Amino acid sequence: MTSIVLNSVPLSFLFPDQDTQDEERMDFLFAMFPLDPNLNNEQYSNKLEIWRKAVKNYCKAVNTSFITFNSVAGVKFNGKTSLALGTCWEEMISSKKLIKKREFKNYLQQSWSSWAVHKAVFPIKWAGNSLLFLSSGSKDAWKNESYIHLETFDEKCDSTVAILQKKLNLNGPSSESLLISYYDVAELCIDLFPTEEEFELCLQYLQKKKLICVHVMEDNTKIVKFSPRRSAWSWSAPVVSKEEITKIELEKSLKIVQDEISRLNERLATVVKDAIEHGKAGSKKKAFRCIKLKHLIEKNLDTKLAMESNIESILSQFEDQKSLSLVIDSMKSSAEMIKKSQISISDVDKTMDEIEDVISHDQTIQDAMSSINQKFMESTGIFDEDLEKELEELAAMDDSKPMPRTVPNGSPQRSPSKSPPKRSFSSMSGSDEMSQATATTPSQAEMDSVFNDSQSSLSPRSKLRRATEPRMALVA
Known part of the structure; x- marks a missing residue:
């Protein structure tokens, strides 16, 4: 940068x-x-x-x-x-939307103890800076002071975290952390930070928030460990473990061996080509020397290939061991959860006893209600046999008699056996009227026939009037 x-x-x-x-x-x-x-x-x-x-x-x-x-x-x-x-x-x-760059660096580098010392020394330091400022006579020196625009800086840090998160997701959904070279991170974020100083400051800020850890190896190379599940309120930042350092060193060694193998293969191809050309040209001594060099390169190449195979085997065992430890840890946690959620036999027996007690209690209540009902029936002299007999009689009466029909006003309609049509008794005496009425009373069949014939051509209102007038006359 x-x-x-x-x-x-x-x-x-x-x-x-x-x-x-x-x-x-x-x-x-x-x-x-x-x-x-x-x-x-x-x-x-x-x-x-x-x-x-x-x-x-x-x-x-x-x-x-x-x-x-x-x-x-x-x-x-x-x-x-x-x-x-x-x-x-x-x-x-x-x-605090703008802050001096040097003050921001001091804030990132200080610990709890240095923070307390900084708070104690700050008034003296401020007074000294003020005196120097006044003595220098440069009133416009602050205009050239480098400041950090915190809102822009926070946005860049958030973008860096998003880039690392995307890189972590490529390793799989179960990955909890990411180990990546310092220069690989710088290459990924090259469009965000035009200067290396700003990129360094961003990494220090993320490390202050305990999201990453920048570890310096023995050869002074830097690696970055990104752990997004840690929050800013965590007491400890992510730490690069010894196993992770070992794996990084093995991968670095494998890379070196693979580069040497590639270089030896290229040299071997060149030596074979030179031997063929010297043989064609008749220079046997040069051709023999190239063949001897070819054997030395092949021997060295076999050694490097064996080293590559051993390192790859160790890395494979390392990954298998890591996967096995994850599986065992998950099985342990699952077993603990099953033990906590497992129901004991005593709890099942206790629950069944409680259910039986509830059922027995309910049955006792039902028996008590039945006895009260039986006592009531005995006191009133009503028994089930009498009720059964009465029910049969009501059923027989219902089958022999049709149900009364209703008229528009809601009252039950009388039977079709009505009195004959109205007759005039104005020329009869009282005794004669009674005897005539008795003598001239038609039979039930005749009344039904007359009533039905006359009803067929009348409206419902006329039928009702026709049916009730003879009875009213008889009553009079």
Whole structure:
């Protein structure tokens, strides 16, 4: 990774939501903030937010989180430098959106004890820096101070974690950690960090959050262990174990042996080719020397191939042992869970006894209710035999008699055997009327015939009136 030069950024990059061709609007944005923010608090806040976004957009445009005041102030409008940027810069520093790079490095490198010492020494250090600053007479030195835009830096760190997570997922869903070379990580994140200093700072920040561990090997090579299941609240960061170091060294040795085998194969092919050419040219001594060299290379090659086979066998056993340990651990945990969830025989017997007690209790209640019902029947003189006999009589009566029909008003309709049509008895005396009525009363069959014949051509209302008038006359 190499450093880059921060060039000037177009206004359209800093203010994508503003019309940069509107001179009146841009003059307002580049003008100084009012001394009293309370005069127009809403306008003050809106302008401050626009410049905060402009600083962030500048970081995105130059692809870095390291910025200085002078670098952002280099963006001008019609040759004018912003007078509002200074106020915005001070506000971002006070709100911890901008932090000095050296202070951020001290924060990442300090431990609990160094943190306490830093808190005790900070007032003295601050006073010394103030005196030096005043003595130097450079009031604008802070403008060249390198700051870190924390929001941009956090986004880059999150992108780095996403890249490592994607790399971890390629190893399988059961993988809990990832071991990767430092330079492999740098190659994966080369588009995020234009400088190696910023990349180093990102790794230190992730290690501070206990997401990764940067381990330095004996040959000063670095490896990165990524463990996403650890949170920032964990007390310990992921540690590279001895087994993992052994595996890394074996893989490194295997790579070296394979490179030597490849080189020996190339040299062997060259020596064989030279021997053939010298033989064709008649130079037997040179051809014999090439053949002797060929035998030496083949012997060395056999040794390297044996080493490669041994290392591969050890790595295979290492992986098998790791898989076996994972299986055994999972079986142990499963056995413990089964033991905790297993039901004992005594619990089953106790449960069955409780069920039997409940059933017996319910049966006792049913027997008591039946005895009460029997006593009631005996006290009233009603027995089941009498009820059965009465039920049979009701059934026989229901079969012999048709059910009464209902008329529109809801009252039961009388039997079709009605009195004959109304007759006039105005010329009869009282005694004669009774005797005549008795003598002229038709039989039941005749009444049914007359009633049915007359009913066939009448409406329901007329039928009802026709059926009730003779009976009313007889009653009168």
